[in-house]
Amino acid sequence: MMNKKVKDPNTDMLNDYGSILQNWALAHPRPMPWKGISDPYRIWLSEIILQQTRVEQGLPYYERFVAAYPTISDLAAAPLDDIYKLWEGLGYYSRARNMYAAAQSVLHEHHGVFPNQYKDIKALKGVGDYTAAAIASFAYNLPYAVLDGNVYRVLSRWFGLDTPIDSTKGKQVFSQLADELLDTAQPALHNQAMMDFGATWCTPKQPHCADCPFQSRCKAFQDDTMQNLPVKSKKMVKKERFFLYLVLKKDGQTFLKKRTAKDIWQNLWEFPCIEPDTLPTDLDTANEIIFDHFPNRKPLKTTQISKVFQQTLTHRWVSAVFVTADLGEIDEWVEGCSPAAWDGDLEGFAVPRIIEWYWKTP
Ligand code: SF4
Structure with a gap:
């Protein structure tokens, strides 16, 4: 997923999205304890907690974990039952189990030092493409574009893409676009801005289109299809x-x-x-x-x-x-x-x- 320098004629247009996005981020700061830091352990912890959990709910858990286990070696040394107890109420306990297994790997296979290469980060249990890109970019400023639900939504609306995001084709298309848009000089800033924009501005139900800086470039806004994008092919049966x-x-x-x-x-x-x-x-x-x-x-x-x-x-x-x-x-x-x-x-x-x-x- 290493970003390649984009050479097609759309480059300037794509750069334009990046600079508008970063201006938007400057005007809409969203401070969080795990933002602007480069400690890979804390970034990883926040990312695992925030998988399938809202920020407001995850924040106190993040603080409790950091207080109880200031380093990944502390976490790896704790009894698993204590970790479950601290996780109680967050749901998706497989995250806690995987987190514990990942801490053990860091301790035993990386001498207690969090890995600094994308492939090694992604090899940790419970870390997928998105989480690996987030850690690699936030902790080490490596040029990997994040692609989570928020980013899928933003990209599908900006470019009016109706390829289902849960299809193989959709994953390819959106992943390539996210890579092309990435500001490789400032991947951490870019990724954070992208995630914040999706989470707080271009939201699923009531996007802030009326005063959005992307209005004139947003295909969904021009076609009034914001509510139809992104498209998913499968309906979840409960x-x-x-x-x-x-x-x-x-x-x-x-x-x-x-x-x-x-x-x-x-x-x-x-x-x-x-x-x-x-x-x-x-x-x-x-x-x-x-x-x-x-x-x-x-x-x-x-x-x-x-x-x-x-x-x-x-x-x-x-x-x-x-x-x-x-x-x-x-x-x-x-x-x-x-x-x-x-x-x-x-x-x-x-x-x-x-x-x-x-x-x-x-
Ligand atoms: S105009 Fe609306 S749909 Fe388009 S990016 Fe802005 S908030 Fe999202």
Whole structure:
């Protein structure tokens, strides 16, 4: 993806976009703690946190991580469970897992020094083309153009491109255009301006077209097609999943189990869980479902069923009810579980948000 010097007749026109963009950035500063620094560890940390997370939500997490682990060696030396705990609430826990694996690679394969070549950065777990270009340009001023959702949107509108951005052809076309537009003398400034412009100005639903410096050059504005661009070929289908959680109580304790399967929330803790086809809304139906799943176990003395809690993830909705039961002496229900203080705050257990919501509901 190394940028090549552009020699076609459109060069001046493309340079024009770059200079307008940088003037726009100067007039619209957007300070963030990870901007204007060259520490690759902190830049990488911010980029991983901000994948699929809004800046406002990610900012306190970034600060907590930097405070707890000031260097990548500190992060690599921490127990993975502590990292999950600090990540709690951000979702997409595979990011935390990959981040940890990448920190281990830096420690063991790069002697604790963050790599400074694009290919080595991209080889780190959880780092794709976009993140590698961001780190390479921001930390080392290397000439790699970033191409994320914001940049796709801006480019598709500027040039009126309706090639689907999730197609192979679209990736090629947009990647080449992003490379041609890159200001190779100041890649960090250019990339940051591009990302900020997409995130705050040329936004998906209400772009600031009325006072946009690109009006006269923006094909989408001229054709009034801003709302149709960019184009995607695939529509995402969301699946719904139903979880029936067993909140087992005994002597002021309840029991949590780690999700170990390669599935959502891998390595997080939750109550023992059944995944029925539909969710029960009354205790009798819940008891039948529990019996159907565990016909050979001694019946539980269930006492209460919660309202339905829902959490929306990118590819699915999760709906859950929580059925409380007095465990008594029937310990077979808590095999593989760890006890947690019922009145505690789940200290030490990284849990999915839906569990936290239930736990904190009076
Ligand atoms: S004119 Fe509108 S659509 Fe075009 S770049 Fe500006 S904000 Fe985006």
